[in-house]
Amino acid sequence: MDNAAHENETEGLSTLYRDVVMDHYRTPRGRAEVAAPDVSRDGANPLCGDEITVAVKFDGDRIGKMQVKGRGCSISMASGSMMAELLQGRTLEDARKTAAAFRGLMHGDPWPAGLEQGDLDALEGVRKFPVRVKCAMLPWTTLEEALEAHEKGEVCVGKDHSLAEHAAPKPAGVPVTYAATPEHEAAHDGLPPAPGKEQVMDALREVRDPEIHQNLVDLGLIYSVDVDEQARRVTVRMTLTTPYCPFGTSMVEEAKNAVLGVGGVKDADVQLVWEPVWDPKTMAADHVKDMLGIWE
Helix, strand or coil: CCHHHHHHHHHHHHHHHHHHHHHHHHCCCCCCCCCCCCEEEEEEECCCCEEEEEEEEEECCEEEEEEEEEECCHHHHHHHHHHHHHHCCCEHHHHHHHHHHHHHHHCCCCCCCCCCCCCHHHHHHHHHCHHHHHHHHHHHHHHHHHHHHHHCCCCCCCCCCCCCCCCCCCCCCCCCEECCCHHHCCCCCCCCCCCCHHHHHHHHCCCEECCCCEEHHHHCCEEEEEEECCCCEEEEEECCCCCCCCCHHHHHHHHHHHHHCCCCCCEEEEEECCCCCCCHHHHCCHHHHHHHCCCC
16 A cells, blocks of 8 residues: 555544544433432543533442433543443443553553453554543553442442533544635735744734633744735645534634634735644643643
């Protein structure tokens, strides 16, 4: 297989996995109410604002019914949906083994032979984005806490079972370039001089990732800003914290509008790129690393 064919195949697999994740996000499994659960547990990830509740009713040594509900980013919600689908009817031992295997997968370990994986392979790429591993693990750590509580004889440890159903925003898709549109053309050339790079960066600092609540510049998501002074055209290359980000489209549009709002700009071209892969350890500002709990 030549390099081009291999790249096309890889791209297809990436698209397939992204579609699987977004399917679980938009139509989550395991949302049906579990009447009188034997145990429940609440989990939260302050980074993305994820909240999740796992409720389980046992059938002997098996998971008879499981409810996973909550609100949060696409990765945490999809992971919970996959967990509910995969573990229904499984023994408690299988559930623990699967949770341990998924934790290993998030750290680069191969999936154990003979252990059913379900759709979890679609989340394998999340390990490339360390800040998102906690999102993927949240349902599983919450389940482990629930099982541990059950072993200790605790009953229904969750707050309640009335958490509002998650309303999924439109998925990001795979946008590549958002070019300027004619309505942004000035009626005449009475604009001020083209801005400098720092003016554009200041404008981009007003655009925030709605899941992490930090601006694009401090997160290190802006890779380059080029200003064509003669054409008064600004080209921005940016990335996302993960290809699965459901707010990708809106963030790119907000970045484009922010650039067009800078005095002296006639055209803006915001390009979404994936190379190099975003790494908060080397790309994010120090105060963002502190917020994310990253210390080198």
